[in-house]
Amino acid sequence: MTRELTPKGSATRQRIIEGAAAEIREHGVAATTLDDVRTRTGTSKSQLFHYFPGGREELLLAVARYEAGRVLSDQQPQLSRLTSWRAWEEWRDVLIQRYRRQAWDCPLDAVVSQLGRSTPGAQAVLTELLNRWQGEIAAGVRAMQEQGEIDPGLDAGQAAAALLAGIQGGVVIMLSTGRLTHLEAALDVAIQHLRESRDRHPADH
Amino acid sequence: MTRELTPKGSATRQRIIEGAAAEIREHGVAATTLDDVRTRTGTSKSQLFHYFPGGREELLLAVARYEAGRVLSDQQPQLSRLTSWRAWEEWRDVLIQRYRRQAWDCPLDAVVSQLGRSTPGAQAVLTELLNRWQGEIAAGVRAMQEQGEIDPGLDAGQAAAALLAGIQGGVVIMLSTGRLTHLEAALDVAIQHLRESRDRHPADH
Numbered sequence A, B: 001m002t003r004e005l006t007p008k009g010s011a012t013r014q015r016i017i018e019g020a021a022a023e024i025r026e027h028g029v030a031a032t033t034l035d036d037v038r039t040r041t042g043t044s045k046s047q048l049f050h051y052f053p054g055g056r057e058e059l060l061l062a063v064a065r066y067e068a069g070r071v072l073s074d075q076q077p078q079l080s081r082l083t084s085w086r087a088w089e090e091w092r093d094v095l096i097q098r099y100r101r102q103a104w105d106c107p108l109d110a111v112v113s114q115l116g117r118s119t120p121g122a123q124a125v126l127t128e129l130l131n132r133w134q135g136e137i138a139a140g141v142r143a144m145q146e147q148g149e150i151d152p153g154l155d156a157g158q159a160a161a162a163l164l165a166g167i168q169g170g171v172v173i174m175l176s177t178g179r180l181t182h183l184e185a186a187l188d189v190a191i192q193h194l195r196e197s198r199d200r201h202p203a204d205h
Helices: A007-027 A034-041 A045-051 A056-073 A085-102 A107-115 A120-146 A156-177 A181-200 B007-027 B034-041 B045-051 B056-073 B085-102 B107-115 B120-146 B156-177 B181-200
Strands: none
Touching: A007 A034, A007 A045, A007 A056, A007 A107, A034 A045, A034 A056, A056 A107, A056 A120, A085 A120, A085 A156, A085 A181, A107 A120, A120 A156, A120 B156, A156 A181, A156 B120, A156 B156, A156 B181, A181 B156, A181 B181, B007 B034, B007 B045, B007 B056, B007 B107, B034 B045, B034 B056, B056 B107, B056 B120, B085 B120, B085 B156, B085 B181, B107 B120, B120 B156, B156 B181
């Protein structure tokens, strides 16, 4: 969808998405109808279909994109500034806190499940989120390598992929058991591994 | 449910579970009815309700337990014998191969989603699977510590929890993207971390 919207149109569209996201967070995906979203956002049926001609599915996809963006923005500014061990530890704490608050519920997971995890739209949203997340972690690893704090021979992309897998798994286990132990273990072991890599291969400078 | 079944009764019940599991693997959870299961397993309505008085939901829960058992048995005998680095690498390969074959589809995930991930029955099945899986990995770490191949000061339970999180995340990412990169990275980085721990703290013996 590449329709051009006026600034006012974009604002209305965004207001509908945020209203739908809030409605879904409060009542769940299954219980949220287009009428609920219209009532909450004060929009007419024709407005809703003007901005989301594909109806409920198109709106859900926009909500998924919005929630995916929140997953990353909730980790900022720490995630984009992984340039000291203190910053890594702060990011770790922010992430744990975020999921502690959320506990059993992940709005992105709920919307994506409803869309169907293997539909092209849901896949695109998830793939983009994972790529950006992994890119930020890898940039942090490289920044620490440049400072001589991480073994320069370590594969930053692979380390970031492994850490991202650990985070995803930690969250999935939390959604099934209510416990954060695995998310904490994944983060702590990965950060410890990165820190210790320097001792094996001290930087020359 | 603690009803006592005769050996013949147990065998019939198991035959129904395996038939339902096969039906679900072929046609998906949503498309599988109790009539399909009856036809496939040659059982009558009254037999089915004798063994599964709770109906479809109770049968699905039994299938989830069966599929959870398969997740572990598919990793055997390697998973229970992580007593050399060669065994760890073989286990890694078995796990990758298993998910490569399975690609987009995880029968356990499908059944658990249908039951509702947060229902007590589904949670119990997943929690037991995760506990057993993590216990086997931790036993492998301890076996290598006893041989002086892993730093004896390393927390085996935490290492196993982190590795299990990485595996779950790798599988979840594969289900969303079709790619095994993250599962491979999680396994390779974790095993490398365990191997290198010895160099930092060589065993005394």
